[in-house]
Amino acid sequence: MKHPLPAQPRHIAVLRLSALGDVCNLVPTVRALQRQWPDARITWIIGKAEHSLLADLSGVEFVVYDKTSGLAGMRRLWRELGDTRFDVLLHMQQALRASVLSLGLKADVRVGYDKARAKDAQHWFTHRQLAPHPRAHVLESFLDFARLLGVEDLSLEWDLPVPGEAVEEARTLTGEAPYVLMSPCANPRLRNFRNWSAEGYAAVIEHAWAQYGLKTVLTGGGSTQEREMGERIAALSRPEAVIDAIGATSLKGLLALIASARVAIAPDSGPVHMANAMGTPVVGLFATTNPDRAAPYRWRDFVVNRYPDAVRTYLHREPDEITWGQRVRHPDAMSLIRIDDVVQRLDALLTRSDDRKEEERPDEA
Numbered sequence: 001m002k003h004p005l006p007a008q009p010r011h012i013a014v015l016r017l018s019a020l021g022d023v024c025n026l027v028p029t030v031r032a033l034q035r036q037w038p039d040a041r042i043t044w045i046i047g048k049a050e051h052s053l054l055a056d057l058s059g060v061e062f063v064v065y066d067k068t069s070g071l072a073g074m075r076r077l078w079r080e081l082g083d084t085r086f087d088v089l090l091h092m093q094q095a096l097r098a099s100v101l102s103l104g105l106k107a108d109v110r111v112g113y114d115k116a117r118a119k120d121a122q123h124w125f126t127h128r129q130l131a132p133h134p135r136a137h138v139l140e141s142f143l144d145f146a147r148l149l150g151v152e153d154l155s156l157e158w159d160l161p162v163p164g165e166a167v168e169e170a171r172t173l174t175g176e177a178p179y180v181l182m183s184p185c186a187n188p189r190l191r192n193f194r195n196w197s198a199e200g201y202a203a204v205i206e207h208a209w210a211q212y213g214l215k216t217v218l219t220g221g222g223s224t225q226e227r228e229m230g231e232r233i234a235a236l237s238r239p240e241a242v243i244d245a246i247g248a249t250s251l252k253g254l255l256a257l258i259a260s261a262r263v264a265i266a267p268d269s270g271p272v273h274m275a276n277a278m279g280t281p282v283v284g285l286f287a288t289t290n291p292d293r294a295a296p297y298r299w300r301d302f303v304v305n306r307y308p309d310a311v312r313t314y315l316h317r318e319p320d321e322i323t324w325g326q327r328v329r330h331p332d333a334m335s336l337i338r339i340d341d342v343v344q345r346l347d348a349l350l351t352r353s354d355d356r357k358e359e360e361r362p363d364e365a
Contacts, residue, residue, distance in 0.1 A: 020270030222247030
């Protein structure tokens with residue numbers, strides 16, 4: 001017998017710890033739940049860095065789990081929530097660590113992914129599974145949780161809070177002049193291979209400066225890999241065309257920078273989804289991951305997509321012959337992206353933005 005789903009949930013738990021891009025893609029599901037049940041409490045169990053990005057999200061109570069704290073951190077969280085029972089737990093993290101964490105939470109019904117999408121045997125830890133949704137985008141997979149609960153309005157809404165100090169942090173770096181934001185590196189994990197070349201980025205910076213008079217602001221974390229990439233890009237660029245802000249902002253500050261950019265450019269990483277959430281046009285650079293699954297959702301038509309070429313070149317298969325979302329873990333895959341590919345998308349977005357401004361300009365008397 002299936003565990004019944006609550007018709008009018010009073011307290012909903014969302015379990016999604018990471019990553020930055022994924023939690024941005026999850027926010028529209030939270031907003032949909034809020035529209036359907038405005039009086040329901042929503043408690044989101046989230047990672048430490050991800051919380052610093054989404055802190056003060058309206059109508060959401062956050063409980064932070066630091067992944068570095070291991071089992072001891074789980075026990076602290078279980079004690080913190082020991083007197084709390086949820087009507088429904090939305091288990092939205094396909095990882096064994098999250099499933100173990102879920103065991104110490106009290107819930108009438110636990111909802112997880114269908115078997116085809118569940119990883120690390122997540123379906124063993126849930127009472128109800130989503131309906132199958134083959135070849136779903138990550139954002140759509142999150143919305144599937146709301147669909148299962150009977151939510152009717154699935155329109156996309158983010159409304160991420162950006163505090164005044166973050167806006168000031170961004171303005172200190174950029175001044176008032178318009179700019180392109182470029183986040184050249186993805187998370188520096190083992191065998192990630194999502195980064196494009198410094199030479200390619202520098203060529204795009206030159207185009208933005210020469211054709212539009214736009215400076216490019218480089219952003220990213222403070223890792224050695226990211227700092228070295230920023231230094232290489234800056235060395236290949238005109239000094240007046242680039243501002244190297246890598247490692248110089250908080251996550252809220254980065255969100256403010258993205259919100260004010262004319263266009264953002266980045267590989268498959270958190271900033272493309274942050275831009276998507278803020279309504280900033282974004283050129284996503286994809287070759288090692290499938291953009292049909294993971295592109296910035298509202299800007300999918302402007303993605304540079306060399307994933308099919310990478311699958312054929314390095315996996316020696318056709319894209320429809322491999323599993324959905326399979327990555328191409330080859331260090332040369334991103335070299336399939338051409339400078340002209342990126343410039344063309346950048347031109348299209350800048351022209352689109354200028355056309356919109358022209359349409360919105362009031363008629364002169």
